[in-house]
Amino acid sequence: MRLAERIDHANAEVARRLTASRARWVDVRPLRDVVLDLGAYELTHSGPPLLWREMGGAQRGAVIAAVLFEGWASTPSEARGMLDRAEVTLRPNHHAGGVGASTGVGSPTTPVCVLEERGVSDRQGAQSWALLELPGANPGAHDAESIAGRRRWRDGFTPALAKALSAAGGVDVDAVVARALHMGDEMVHRTGAATALTVAVLAPALARAGLGGAELAAGLDALLEGEGFFGALALAAAKLACDGVQSVDDSTVVTAMSRNGARCGVRLAGTGDKWFTATAPTVKGLLLDGYDEDDAGRDLGDSSIAETAGLGAFVLAGAPALHARLGTRSADGLRVTRDMGEVTVARHPRYTLPALEFAGAPVGIDARRVVDTGILPVIGAAIVHREPGRGAIGAGLARVPMGCFTAAIEQFAEDRGIR
Amino acid sequence: MSAAMRAMIRADEYRDAGVLLALTRHLESAPGVRRAVAMMATPRNLEVLRKMALAPPQWPLPPKPGDLLVVALADDEPTVLEAMKRADAWLSSRPTAGALVAQGTAMDDAPRTLAQALARQPETHLAVVSVPGPFAAREARRALELGLSVMLVSDGVTAEEEVSLKTLADARGLLVMGPDCGAALLDGVPLGFATAARRGDIGVVAASGTGLLELTGLIHRLGGGVSHAVGAGDRDLTEAIGGRGTLAALDRLAGDASTKTLVLLGRSCSRAVALRAAERAAATGRPVVAHFVGLDGALPELPGVTWASSIADAAWRACEASGVTAPPWETTPLRRPDYAPSQRWLRGLYAGATLCAEALSRCRHLSPLSTNLAVEGVTRSARFRAAGHHLLDLGDEEYTRGRTHPIVDASMRVDAIYNAANDEAVAVLLFDVVPGPSGDPVEPLREALTAVRERSLARGGEISMVAAVLGTEDGSPRRSAVVASLEALGVTVTPDHATAVEAALALLPEGEEP
Amino acid sequence: MRRDDEHDQDVYGTFGVRSGVVVLGLEQLADGPRAEGVPVVVVAWEPPAGGDERLARILTELM
Numbered sequence: 001m002r003l004a005e006r007i008d009h010a011n012a013e014v015a016r017r018l019t020a021s022r023a024r025w026v027d028v029r030p031l032r033d034v035v036l037d038l039g040a041y042e043l044t045h046s047g048p049p050l051l052w053r054e055m056g057g058a059q060r061g062a063v064i065a066a067v068l069f070e071g072w073a074s075t076p077s078e079a080r081g082m083l084d085r086a087e088v089t090l091r092p093n094h095h096a097g098g099v100g101a102s103t104g105v106g107s108p109t110t111p112v113c114v115l116e117e118r119g120v121s122d123r124q125g126a127q128s129w130a131l132l133e134l135p136g137a138n139p140g141a142h143d144a145e146s147i148a149g150r151r152r153w154r155d156g157f158t159p160a161l162a163k164a165l166s167a168a169g170g171v172d173v174d175a176v177v178a179r180a181l182h183m184g185d186e187m188v189h190r191t192g193a194a195t196a197l198t199v200a201v202l203a204p205a206l207a208r209a210g211l212g213g214a215e216l217a218a219g220l221d222a223l224l225e226g227e228g229f230f231g232a233l234a235l236a237a238a239k240l241a242c243d244g245v246q247s248v249d250d251s252t253v254v255t256a257m258s259r260n261g262a263r264c265g266v267r268l269a270g271t272g273d274k275w276f277t278a279t280a281p282t283v284k285g286l287l288l289d290g291y292d293e294d295d296a297g298r299d300l301g302d303s304s305i306a307e308t309a310g311l312g313a314f315v316l317a318g319a320p321a322l323h324a325r326l327g328t329r330s331a332d333g334l335r336v337t338r339d340m341g342e343v344t345v346a347r348h349p350r351y352t353l354p355a356l357e358f359a360g361a362p363v364g365i366d367a368r369r370v371v372d373t374g375i376l377p378v379i380g381a382a383i384v385h386r387e388p389g390r391g392a393i394g395a396g397l398a399r400v401p402m403g404c405f406t407a408a409i410e411q412f413a414e415d416r417g418i419r
Numbered sequence: 420m421s422a423a424m425r426a427m428i429r430a431d432e433y434r435d436a437g438v439l440l441a442l443t444r445h446l447e448s449a450p451g452v453r454r455a456v457a458m459m460a461t462p463r464n465l466e467v468l469r470k471m472a473l474a475p476p477q478w479p480l481p482p483k484p485g486d487l488l489v490v491a492l493a494d495d496e497p498t499v500l501e502a503m504k505r506a507d508a509w510l511s512s513r514p515t516a517g518a519l520v521a522q523g524t525a526m527d528d529a530p531r532t533l534a535q536a537l538a539r540q541p542e543t544h545l546a547v548v549s550v551p552g553p554f555a556a557r558e559a560r561r562a563l564e565l566g567l568s569v570m571l572v573s574d575g576v577t578a579e580e581e582v583s584l585k586t587l588a589d590a591r592g593l594l595v596m597g598p599d600c601g602a603a604l605l606d607g608v609p610l611g612f613a614t615a616a617r618r619g620d621i622g623v624v625a626a627s628g629t630g631l632l633e634l635t636g637l638i639h640r641l642g643g644g645v646s647h648a649v650g651a652g653d654r655d656l657t658e659a660i661g662g663r664g665t666l667a668a669l670d671r672l673a674g675d676a677s678t679k680t681l682v683l684l685g686r687s688c689s690r691a692v693a694l695r696a697a698e699r700a701a702a703t704g705r706p707v708v709a710h711f712v713g714l715d716g717a718l719p720e721l722p723g724v725t726w727a728s729s730i731a732d733a734a735w736r737a738c739e740a741s742g743v744t745a746p747p748w749e750t751t752p753l754r755r756p757d758y759a760p761s762q763r764w765l766r767g768l769y770a771g772a773t774l775c776a777e778a779l780s781r782c783r784h785l786s787p788l789s790t791n792l793a794v795e796g797v798t799r800s801a802r803f804r805a806a807g808h809h810l811l812d813l814g815d816e817e818y819t820r821g822r823t824h825p826i827v828d829a830s831m832r833v834d835a836i837y838n839a840a841n842d843e844a845v846a847v848l849l850f851d852v853v854p855g856p857s858g859d860p861v862e863p864l865r866e867a868l869t870a871v872r873e874r875s876l877a878r879g880g881e882i883s884m885v886a887a888v889l890g891t892e893d894g895s896p897r898r899s900a901v902v903a904s905l906e907a908l909g910v911t912v913t914p915d916h917a918t919a920v921e922a923a924l925a926l927l928p929e930g931e932e933p
Numbered sequence: 934m935r936r937d938d939e940h941d942q943d944v945y946g947t948f949g950v951r952s953g954v955v956v957l958g959l960e961q962l963a964d965g966p967r968a969e970g971v972p973v974v975v976v977a978w979e980p981p982a983g984g985d986e987r988l989a990r991i992l993t994e995l996m
Contacts, residue, residue, distance in 0.1 A: 004996055252995065335528070342532055368995050371988065373532055374433075374979040402431065402485070402983055413991045433979040437959040461984055485983030529977035536955045536974045543974070544949030549958030550978055553986050557993065558957055558978075567955065568948070572962065594948075606946025609965040610954075647948065675947040827959075856961045 003250075003416060007270075007368070010251035014269055015346035015364045017248070018309060021241035022119030022174035023128075025233055028162040030154075032108040034129050035096040041072060041082075042089045044131075046104025046302040047260020048275040049092050052083045056261035056297045061140030061388025062103035063090070068147050070107045076142045094256055095273075098129035099239045099302035101188075101231060102382060102392070103139050103261075106131045111158035115173060115236040123244045130236035132158065135225035140389035157219045160206065168205035171198055173237045176230070177311070178350045181361070186319035187234035188303050188312040189326075189380050189395060192227035194234070199223050235302065238309035245269050252412060253345060254365040257308050257377065257400055261300035261384075266404035268367055270412050278403030283381045285396015286327035297386035299398045304379040310348050310363035313380040313397060314340045318353040325395045326380065336378045336397070337362065343369040343377065367412070370405045422453060422492055423499040426475045427506060429487040433459065436551075437856075438513070440828055442489070445509055451498035452491055457506070460486045533561050547610060549573055552816075556580035559595065563587050570650070571597030572611050574816050578659045581652065585663040594667055599772075600650035601628025601826065604635060611650075612826050614854055614894040619644015621737050622678035622705075624668045624696075626685045627653050628826075629771020629814075629853055630712075630730060632889045633916055634684055636898075637734035639891045640914075641745040646678040653772060656688035656696060656711070665696045673703040680740045681705045682733055686712040686776045687793070697724050706740040708733050712776045713794065729917035730777060748914040751922060758928045759880030762846035765923055766839045767810035768832055770825040774851045774887065774916050775812040781920045782808060791815055803838040810849075811835065826855045829863035836867035839882070840874045847883045849923040851916065852901060854890040861904045868908045883926045884909060887916035 001009070032038045043066050045059060055063065067079035067088060082088050093100045100106055112129040120126075133139055134153040137146065165171070177187060180194035187194060199220065207216060223229050242255045251269035258265050265275040280298040287296070306312035316322065317337035320330050337353065340362040347360030365377055376399040383394035413419070434442075439457040446455035456473055458464040460482035468474040473490045482488060489506045493499035530536040537543055546562035548555055552575015559569045559576075563584065571584075576598035588595045596603055602613035604623075609615045612628060616639040623638075623645060625631035635648050649672070651664040665683070672678045681700045685693055688711045700707040701723035710727040718726050725740070727733035738745060765785065769775035772792070779790055779797070787807030789798040792815075800809070801817050813825045813832050825832050832850075839845050848871060852860050868884065875882040886905055890898040902912045911926075913919040953972045956963045963973045982988035 003994060007995055331528070338535070339531065342535065368992060371983075372981040372992055372996065374981065374983065375531055406982060406985070406988055409991065409995070410988065413995060418991055418994050431983065433984065435959050435978070437961045459980075459984055461986075483983060484985045485980070530974060531977055531979075533955065533957065533976060536976045540953045540955070540972055540974045542972070543953035543955050545953075546955045546957060547962050549956075549962055551958075551980060553989060554980055557981075562955075562957075572958065605948040606950040608946075608950045608954075608969045608971055610950070611962060611965070613965065615969075671947065677947075827961075856964065 006250045007252055010248050010270065011253050011345045011364065011366055014245045014248050014251045014253040017120055017245050018241050018363050019346060019348050019350070020119045021117060021123075021237075021244055022172070023115040023237035023240045024118045025113055025165065025171040025173050026116045027114040028111055028132065028158050028165060029114055030109045031106045031112050031129075031131075034098070034112055034114055034127070038096065038108055039089055040108070041087060042091060042108070043067070044091050044093045044096050044098070044100065044104070044106035045260060046093055046100050046102065046300055047258045048263055048265030048277050049095070050260050050262055052086075052090060054262050056300070057387045058140060058297050058384040058390070059103045059105065059261045059300060061142070061390075062105040064388065065140055065142055065147065066105045066107040066110070068142060069150055070109060092258070093131070093302055094258060097127070097243070098131070099235045099305050100131035101133070101235060101303045102301045102384065104131060104300075104302050105139060109154060111154055113232050113236055115233065115240050117240055117244065119174070120244050126240065126244065128236050128240040128243060130232040130239065132232050135223070135228055138389065138391040140391065142389055156215070160215070160219055163210075164202050164205040167208055168202060171201050173233050174350070177234065177237065180230070181315060181318055181351050182354055184319055184321055186312055186315050186322060186380065188231055188306045189382070190319045190322045191230040191234065194230035195224060195227050198230055198233065231303070234311060235305055238305040238311060241309045242305060247272050252367045252409070254308055254367055254377075257304040257379065258302045259299045259304065261298050264299065264401055264404060266367075266400065266408055268408045268412060271408060271415065274411065276404045276407040276411065278401035278407075281398040281401055283383045283396045283398045285383060285394055286325060287383060287394035291385070291393040295385055295393060296383045299381050300384065301381065303381070304400070307377060307379050308365065310344070310351065310361040313378045315351070315353060315361045316378075316380070317355050320355075322380070326397055328397065339375050340377065342373055343375050367405045367408050371402070371409050374402070376400055376402060422494060423496045424473065424475070424490065424492045425499045425503050427489040427503050428460070428478070428480065428482050429489070429510065430483070431485050432487040432510070433485060434487060434510075437827065442506060442509055446489075446491055446502050446506055449498070449502060449505065451494040452502050453494065454492040455502065456488070456490045458488055460484060460488045464488070533558065533565060537565055543567060545570060545605070547572060552576060555598065556584060559584050560587065563591060563593055563595070566591070566593070568594040569596065570603055570610055571595060571600055571652070573597070574599040574819060578654060581654060581660055582663070585660065585667070589663065589667060594649070594671065595664060596650040597652045599627065599653050601824065602631050603650045604645055604648040606647065612853075612856055613648070614890055616648070616891065617644040618646065619741065620646055620677055620679035621682060621741050622646045622672040622675065622680065623648035623682045623684065624651055624665050624672070625649070625773075626651055626655060627771065627773040629851065629889065630684050630686065630773030632771075632853060633730050633774060633887070634682065634734055636889050636891050637731055637915055638738060639893070641734060641738045641743060643734075643738035643741050643743045646675060647672060651685075653687060656685040656692045658689045658692060662692045662696045666699055669696070669699050669703065679705055680737055681707045682737045683707065683709040684730060684733060684773070686773050688714055690714060694719070694721070697721055700724070708736045708740060712773060713780045730773070731915035731917040734915075748918070751911060751913045751918065753911065753922055753925055755926055756881035756883060758846050759843065759878060761843045762880050762882070763928060764844050765808040765847045765849060765927060766842070766845045767849045768835045768839070769810070769812050769851050770814050770832065770853050771851050772812045772814055775810055777916060778849065778920045779810050781917070782810065782924065791817065803835045804842055806844070826853050833863060833867045836864065837870060840867065840871040843878055843880070845882055846928050847885065847923050847926050849885045849919065852886050852888045852905065854894050854896070854901070859896055859901070859904075861901055865908065868910065872909045883911070885911045885913065885919050885923045885926065887919035888912055
């Protein structure tokens, strides 16, 4: 078989596995219980690997906040000192089996949602995780009140969430995604319907888990705050699906896309866990009043694992309400989803878009097609302030840089003797 | 006056050659801007830039092939800075396909791929492909696989690729016109750089664009009409390609009720393939007029086939076969000037390969003789200047790499004309004028042609200028207007190309008769 | 596509050009057909691999 045919076959296999993946939310645990080799003074971060000194303002802020959160230091400057002296180590979420949105900084006691594979037969029991941030909180805030709030969330609510989950027997995330797609969500920045559906499953179980009235109310409020809760579940589900195709030999399908505020990285199935990076893009979109382009830092977050699995901006055609936040128009949403169809290998059988006559979500980015057509994958992204601790200042769309895909294709080809 | 130069790199911004040329013209139209260049930063183009002495000593960042370069040379610093600003404004006001929206502007709606284009317009039957050479074959193949016939305007397609494409086309009942097919007339629609011709019953299959244009233009001017003029590509009648394109075109025309006479025009042909094509044409039962430029030696009598002696002769005979008799042209009066003793040579500067080939075939008796066309027995040289009679096809790949064809972008020809103007050994300058997409074809040549006259006179001699002008009175500008502006510059214009070559030969100092 | 259907031939011509043309490359080549009232779609074409010919050749091996 010619190489091109082998690649097509491998890509088809990847597509099959990606769309067969069904995730179930089974647990909420502290990160160190899920990442067993997590060091005593280790933090995780979003995006491909980078050093402390390379981090941009937003991520640095979140890292310092995490050091304070864990109580390793009591002031930001103490925390900075520890990091400068490399007393705290850093690892990408992806390398630890999980993902985190935006700054995506995880610490040993950070609660994570744990999802399990129930679809792909040879991956039964495989797990992934995503960081659970206190909804509405600014992960880079250093002040005592913010840190205290995060600790309350961790100590008070998340164990209750774990109990409720156990009582409910878990939540079928795959089913929620399929339904929420018909309700105008895209699973990353617009997750209100999915969150509401999830809460509807959990609320009775939460009540039965023995929470008192005020606690229960606070907990439900927290779940529904900003409607963004489901985002973490969607990311973990996407990570689960993509990890299942990590090393399908000869496939040119993208298995991860991720940004860390400095670099944007891409992985291909046929080149294993090697990251192909380029400068992280700037996000083009709508800024909140009082901010301009100079205030923005470069794009960051593992949330693009969603687009890697066919969700997020790839299903923008189904989430027209999001345009108000992104500064785009309905026609743009249709255009993006149709364009992504040009560079992907399959359409999802269960995740369909009513706006496109129930066409399936475009799944499985073929790096060959990206390089050939010049159509770069689009990702939805928050625009974060470049300075530590200032939080998000807008939202928009970004494109994953061509450099990632050309480097990936070159490596893929070289590994197979083509120069 | 010391000049100022500035360069601008716009990263990852692709524009096609026509757009880049329009930008160049826009920048050069500003007073004080001496030279402007806009190009994609491919390795070849960077080399061209270096040769033009317009590459900065150092780039701030090494330019990538996907980057757009704008370079301007102006009288002074403020002017060149202003030029850069104008370039930025001009480009920014024209969004590219890949541009992302910000702040509520709708995204560009253009399809990015052939498949998307077809989804938008499923009744499409023809793809006109003029992308840069290295990518042309792939796009043509995609078009064929999607069920479209292809007009392949691009050059730079290899013979192997051409065979592969035409074989695929045959298997699917589709046509590939080209490569290097710059003009065609199908169903009365002018394609590529073609000018429309009167509709009638003469079907044409021609190798190259300018040959097709000369032929159909003449048919129109003689009062005849064209049903379809199909391009076959310059190499089609060679052994390597075996006439696949020509034969497919003839089969298609055979099935066209409105075609009652056939004209075959080829160049650089293999004798065997050319004859096979003529036979196939005759087998359609229509009267056939055929002319294969440069095919020497007696051609056998083929029933139903009339051999023409030139493109113009082919047009005459086709009209006759079609029942149209036109009175003969009036002879153009020639004025032989007083040449300086140094003036000896004929210099031919052509935009069209077939016309250059026709000139060459009528100049074979001249010596020394050279050309950039690959012709057995004739010295090959691509330089502007030669010590002898010299005929250049400036549309050849050698010149068009990194640039657009001379029909679109006359700058290469202008350079060659200036070279002739400065050459005291040139006696006669012969060239073709082909109506292009951008208005007046004489305007870009005006200054250079004036220089030919003035500089040769200043040296105590005079260079005779002879031109063949293609086009019709229905074109824009009208052919007569083009002729008039050339005559005002002192250029002798004959009614067709064959007579232009005759005139050029007659005007040589020794009055060389063929 | 062979235009064997006579009706189609009348409406769209022997070569089917009048039913529609796609242009890839120089945008100005759309002008001629458009002036004749032929539906034209212009593809916003960009070279594959960002214009990098070596990479384009690698792609041909992989696709």
